[in-house]
Amino acid sequence: MIRSFKLSEGKGKCTIEAIIVNCGNDLSVTIGGGEKYHIGAVAVSVPRHEYKDGKKRTASTSVICVQGHREDELTYKAAKMLATALDCTVTVSMGAHIDNIAQDEFHEIINNINILLDRIIENAK
Numbered sequence: 001m002i003r004s005f006k007l008s009e010g011k012g013k014c015t016i017e018a019i020i021v022n023c024g025n026d027l028s029v030t031i032g033g034g035e036k037y038h039i040g041a042v043a044v045s046v047p048r049h050e051y052k053d054g055k056k057r058t059a060s061t062s063v064i065c066v067q068g069h070r071e072d073e074l075t076y077k078a079a080k081m082l083a084t085a086l087d088c089t090v091t092v093s094m095g096a097h098i099d100n101i102a103q104d105e106f107h108e109i110i111n112n113i114n115i116l117l118d119r120i121i122e123n124a125k
Helices: 072-086 103-124
Strands: 003-009 016-023 026-034 041-049 057-065 090-097
Touching: 003 103, 016 103, 026 072, 026 103, 041 072, 057 072, 072 090, 072 103, 090 103
Parallel strands: 026 090
Antiparallel strands: 003 016, 016 026, 041 057, 041 090
């Protein structure tokens, strides 16, 4: 059975939305927002134990970024964070764009993404 849910954070053009789909034990997350939703980068992350400390969990993560987009670092962070916290394989697709974005809008977008990631972890368990 496929379970999915949607979360949203922020207001106006700084709103970020996420659609989360449970794929068996794994998770597929699409995050978008701003004025132009798109696919800027995609990451897959697989949980594993640290090599030096077999008790500490982390994740191996790979990213593909669409040429000219800058979501690669955010997508990497999101996928790794979710896979580590939820102990499952995670894919994250992310794209958010605001024309002529101001510094405060950029920080608001990042903050909204971070809040959404915490909320995804709370709701996906």
